[in-house]
Amino acid sequence: MSSSTLPSPARGLPVKDDDFQTQTRLHEKDTVSDRPRSGRPRCTTQRQDRNLVRNHMNNTLLSASASSHQTRGRNRQRINANTVRRRSSTSGLRARRPYIGPILTQRHRQQRTLFAQEHAAWDCIRWRSVAFTEESQFCIDDADRRVCVWRRSG
Structure with a gap:
């Protein structure tokens, strides 16, 4: 709706076309809810x-x-x-x-603290003799299940 087709009260005012259409729809139908649109219907209720x-x-x-x-x-x-x-x-x-992680009990925490305290003074030479393993999982394709x-x- 261009300004030339607007009714006379709205012609001189800085009113957007959409605002005017919404207001007229409100007066005519007492609602501004969306009307049904085209498109594929939903497959579920x-x-x-x-x-x-x-x-x-x-x-x-x-x-x-x-x-x-x-x-x-x-x-x-x-x-x-x-x-x-x-x-x-x-x-x-x-x-x-x-x-996915360890479920730690109070006993586990105490044992971890004890281990850390016992090995806190170790130097690099002693730690070199320890083999650390990593439990990472690598998946070549996307289907890792x-x-x-x-x-x-x-």
Whole structure:
């Protein structure tokens, strides 16, 4: 809507076309909510979306692909795993790596402190005789089959 097609009260005022259209829609229809738009319809209902999120909260080790195999869309077709990830993401769930580390008890802490105190005075010559090993895992391709846990972001 250009300024020449605006009604006479809005012609001389510095009012944007969008603002004027919004105000007229409010007066005509008593709402400014978005109208239906074109585009591909969603393959899942809101109820199915809630069930997906609930399943991932109850079973945090459930993968997106396994969840997609269990869920049928509106037309009884299997949904894509990326759809499951998007639905989970919009509700605040993210697939994260689980914490993998030693669960230390008080006894473990005492033993580590004792070891550190006993070896604090060692010089470089004595430490050279110790073989340190690293437990890193290297994966040539992307399919390392690591487990992810669904958690709320933040």
